[in-house]
Every structure is written in C-alpha cells, then in structure tokens.
Amino acid sequence: MLSSFNGASFDLPLLRARLRRAGLSSLALERPHLDLLPPARRMWRGNGADCRLGTLERTQLGVRRVHDIAGHEIPAVFWAWLRRPDDHEVQAVMRRVADHNLADLVTLPALAAALHAAITAPADLDAAVRAAEHHLAAGRRREALALLERWHPRAAPSAQRRRALLLAADLLRREPASRGHAAQLWAEVCRISPGDPAAHEALAKHLEHHAGDPARALEVARASTAPCPRRLVRLQRKLIARLPAAARAVGACAACRCGRAGRPVHARWLQVRCGSVAPGSPVLLAWG
Numbered sequence: 001m002l003s004s005f006n007g008a009s010f011d012l013p014l015l016r017a018r019l020r021r022a023g024l025s026s027l028a029l030e031r032p033h034l035d036l037l038p039p040a041r042r043m044w045r046g047n048g049a050d051c052r053l054g055t056l057e058r059t060q061l062g063v064r065r066v067h068d069i070a071g072h073e074i075p076a077v078f079w080a081w082l083r084r085p086d087d088h089e090v091q092a093v094m095r096r097v098a099d100h101n102l103a104d105l106v107t108l109p110a111l112a113a114a115l116h117a118a119i120t121a122p123a124d125l126d127a128a129v130r131a132a133e134h135h136l137a138a139g140r141r142r143e144a145l146a147l148l149e150r151w152h153p154r155a156a157p158s159a160q161r162r163r164a165l166l167l168a169a170d171l172l173r174r175e176p177a178s179r180g181h182a183a184q185l186w187a188e189v190c191r192i193s194p195g196d197p198a199a200h201e202a203l204a205k206h207l208e209h210h211a212g213d214p215a216r217a218l219e220v221a222r223a224s225t226a227p228c229p230r231r232l233v234r235l236q237r238k239l240i241a242r243l244p245a246a247a248r249a250v251g252a253c254a255a256c257r258c259g260r261a262g263r264p265v266h267a268r269w270l271q272v273r274c275g276s277v278a279p280g281s282p283v284l285l286a287w288g
Contacts, residue, residue, distance in 0.1 A: 001032050003108060005053050008035040036111055042134045043118045043127070057107050060114050065103055069096045122147070125156040129164050136171075145171045158192050165189050166198055173202070179210055190220070200224035204231060214238040 004011055012029060019026045041051050048059040057063040069077070077093050084090050119135075122128040128151040135144035148168040156164075165185045172182035183206045189199035200220050207217035208231070218235040221227050 001034065002029070003034045003112070004036070005040075005104070005108060005111070006035065006037040008033060008037075034112070036108065036115065038137075039115050039119070039134055040111070042137065043115060043130050053104070053107070053111075056111060061107060061110055063107060063110075065100075067096070068103065069093070069100050071100070074100070122151075125151050125154065125160040125164055129160070129167060132164075132167060141171060162189050162193050162196065162199075166202075169202065173206070179206060182206065183211070190223070195223060195225035197224050197226040201228060201231075204235075208235060208238075214242075 002012075012033070015029060016026045019029075037051065040056055044056065044060065045051055048055050054065060054068070057065070074097050077090070077097055080087075080090050081094050118127060119131045122131045128147055132144040132147050135141070135147065145168060148164055148171075151164060152168070165188055169182040169185035169189075172178040172185070183203060186199045186203035186206065189196055190203060193199065200223055204217045204221035204224075207213045207220060211217075214235045218232065218239065221231050221235065
C-alpha cells in the first residue's frame with residue numbers, strides 16, 4: 001500500500017519516468033495507492049488559505065514546522081550535493097532536507113487519522129455534506145445518504161441546509177420508491193430558500209412527470225427566480241388539454257398581434273395570462 005500527499009499526479013509519474021530512464025522496473029509502484037490530497041480538498045477546502053500539506057498541518061493538526069526548508073528548494077539542494085558531496089554547507093542543508101522528509105513521514109499518518117475522523121464523525125452539517133460527497137466519489141451512495149439523513153433534523157444555517165437537502169434529494173430521486181421523500185426535501189428547500197431555481201425546477205419536474213399534477217407543477221415552476229420557459233409552456237398546454245371541451249379556449253396576448261382573439265365561454269370572456277410565455281404560444285386561460 002502506497003500513501004502520499006499529491007503523489008498520484010506528481011510523485012508517482014516522476015518516479016516511473018526516472019525508473020524508465022534508468023532502465024529499471026516500476027513494478028514496485030504498481031500497488032494500491034492512497035493519495036490524501038483529494039479527500040483533504042473535499043473536506044477542508046475553503047477552511048484555510050489553501051490545502052498544502054504545511055497549511056493542513058497547522059490548521060488540522062496544530063503542528064508548525066520550525067526552520068523547515070521549502071519543498072521547491074529541495075531538488076537544487078540534491079543536485080548540489082551530487083556535485084559537492086563533501087561540502088559542509090551542502091551537507092548541512094541536506095540534513096534540513098532529511099528533517100523535512102522525516103516530518104512528512106510523521107505527519108502523513110496523523111493527517112490520515114484526522115481525515116478519517118472528519119469523514120466518519122463530522123462536526124457540523126457542512127462537514128457532513130463534504131463527507132457525503134467523499135463517499136459519493138468513492139462509490140458509496142448508501143453511506144452518503146445515511147450520513148445526510150442523520151443530520152437533516154439538526155439546526156443549521158439555511159445555506160448549509162439547502163446544500164444538504166439538495167444533495168440528499170438528488171440521491172433519493174434515483175430510486176422510484178424514494179421519489180416522494182425527495183419531493184419533500186425539494187419542498188423544504190423551496191420553503192427556506194424561496195425561488196431557489198434548482199429546488200423549484202426539480203420539484204416541478206417531479207410533480208409533472210411522477211406525481212401527475214401539472215397544476216401544482218406550474219405553480220412551483222412559476223415561483224422560481226429562473227423558470228424554464230419551455231416547461232411553463234408545456235404545463236400550460238397540459239392544463240388546457242384537461243379542460244372540458246366547452247371550457248377550452250386558446251388565445252394570444254394582445255402584444256402578439258397575431259389576429260386571433262379569445263372567444264366567449266358560457267357568455268363570459270376568459271382572461272389571457274401570459275406570464276413568462278413567449279409571444280404567440282398557447283397560454284392558460286382563467287375566468288375573468
């Protein structure tokens with residue numbers, strides 16, 4: 001088992017290239033590899049200046065290196081040592097390189113333990129969502145959903161609740177038996193974040209295609225701050241098609257100037273409501 005920090009994109013490709021150049025086998029590197037950088041980014045991005053190893057040592061482990069040499073300086077020191085191995089100044093700097101590498105070896109397991117704790121026992125809803133996203137990246141959908149459901153009842157800022165509810169609903173909608181539960185979560189997002197485009201669109205889609213309630217779907221879609229015009233038109237057509245034949249009328253907005261007028265129904269005129277519908281499109285008519 002290999003363990004690294006950014007080894008998948010830097011260390012391993014570099015080692016394989018060097019081994020090929022030397023005519024040596026890279027078989028020893030072909031084994032399971034745990035690169036801690038991707039999960040560290042998922043769990044802690046935005047909680048510090050960056051996700052470099054030294055930064056995470058300070059923010060997550062409470063460790064601060066003293067008199068450490070910067071990683072980008074190490075190659076030059078190594079080549080200087082190859083040219084002047086007996087130079088006392090170069091040897092002194094090489095000892096700093098050895099201390100740097102030793103610190104890497106010591107803190108890497110500690111960082112892995114901190115990541116494990118953050119993923120298995122998140123401290124708040126934001127951490128729970130990050131942990132769920134990590135489970136999803138690893139193909140563990142059930143674990144992600146179970147983690148989110150444990151945190152749903154807990155109080156949290158609206159932005160965190162929105163993110164958690166949308167992620168859980170997206171997981172639930174994939175199972176036919178769970179779509180009703182997903183709809184409840186979308187409705188909750190609409191309540192705490194009125195007009196939220198993602199929640200309104202998802203709930204309107206569910207009401208239209210799975211619940212068979214185009215009237216409610218149209219109401220939800222219209223409440224979005226960024227409604228889909230095509231969905232509005234389609235839902236209006238569905239509602240018009242459901243009206244009794246004597247109560248149907250297709251009209252156009254006066255601004256369309258298409259020359260078609262509404263017709264009286266039961267001696268009363270129907271009022272044209274265009275909303276966000278494109279000019280000339282069939283529109284839902286309501287009693288005036």
